[in-house]
Amino acid sequence: SQQGEEDPQALSIQEGENATMNCSYKTSINNLQWYRQNSGRGLVHLILIRSNEREKHSGRLRVTLDTSKKSSSLLITASRAADTASYFCATDEETSGSRLTFGEGTQLTVNP
Amino acid sequence: DAGVTQSPTHLIKTRGQHVTLRCSPISGHKSVSWYQQVLGQGPQFIFQYYEKEERGRGNFPDRFSARQFPNYSSELNVNALLLGDSALYLCASSAGQGNSPLHFGNGTRLTVT
Numbered sequence: 001s002q003q004g005e006e007d008p009q010a011l012s013i014q015e016g017e018n019a020t021m022n023c024s025y026k027t028s029i030n031n032l033q034w035y036r037q038n039s040g041r042g043l044v045h046l047i048l049i050r051s052n053e054r055e056k057h058s059g060r061l062r063v064t065l066d067t068s069k070k071s072s073s074l075l076i077t078a079s080r081a082a083d084t085a086s087y088f089c090a091t092d093e094e095t096s097g098s099r100l101t102f103g104e105g106t107q108l109t110v111n112p
Numbered sequence: 113d114a115g116v117t118q119s120p121t122h123l124i125k126t127r128g129q130h131v132t133l134r135c136s137p138i139s140g141h142k143s144v145s146w147y148q149q150v151l152g153q154g155p156q157f158i159f160q161y162y163e164k165e166e167r168g169r170g171n172f173p174d175r176f177s178a179r180q181f182p183n184y185s186s187e188l189n190v191n192a193l194l195l196g197d198s199a200l201y202l203c204a205s206s207a208g209q210g211n212s213p214l215h216f217g218n219g220t221r222l223t224v225t
Binding site for chain 1: 145155216
C-alpha cells in the first residue's frame with residue numbers, strides 16, 4: 001500500500017522558477033527520503049531527513065519535515081530543464097523493519 | 113565504482129511462464145531489496161535480503177520468491193506469470209540492513225502478454 005501521497009501529481013514551470021512538492025504520510029517514521037526518477041529508469045536518492053530534523057539543505061534542494069502534521073516538502077530552487085523528472089517521497093516507518101514505502105510521485109516538467 | 117546492475121533490461125514473457133531477474137549490488141553492500149513499479153505509480157516493496165537472509169517481505173503472492181548469494185548478488189523469481197505482473201522491477205542495495213539510503217539499478221522492464 002502507498003503511505004505517501006504527493007501533491008501535486010504534476011507540476012509544470014519555467015526554467016529559473018522554484019518548484020515545491022509536498023508529501024503526506026500516515027505512520028510514525030524513522031526518516032523520510034526523496035528520490036528522483038528519469039523516464040522509467042532507476043531512482044536516484046536526493047536527500048534524507050530524520051524524524052528529529054525539521055529542515056535540511058543540499059545544493060538547490062531544501063526539504064522540510066513536520067512530524068506533527070505528518071508532512072514533508074521538497075523545494076527545488078532555480079530550476080533547470082534537466083530537473084524534469086518524477087519525484088517520490090519514501091518513508092522508513094518505525095515498524096517496517098526493512099522497507100521503504102513510496103508515494104505515487106510528482107511529475108515535474110521544467111520548460112526551457 | 114560500478115553501481116547496481118540488473119539483467120536483463122527488458123523481457124517479454126507469456127502468461128503462465130516463469131521469469132528470473134538478476135541483480136548485482138554495489139561492491140561492499142550486503143543488503144538487496146526488490147521493488148515493483150507499475151506504470152504511473154510509485155515502487156512497491158517486494159523483498160529485502162541482508163547477509164543472505166530474508167529480512168522483509170511485502171504483500172505479494174507466493175509466486176514471487178527471491179534469494180541472495182554468498183557474493184550478495186540476488187535473484188527474483190516469479191512463477192505462473194499474470195498480465196498484471198507487467199512492470200518495472202527495481203533492485204536496490206544499501207550498505208547496512210536499514211534503508212538509508214537505497215541505491216537503485218535501472219530496472220528490468222517485464223512485459224507479460
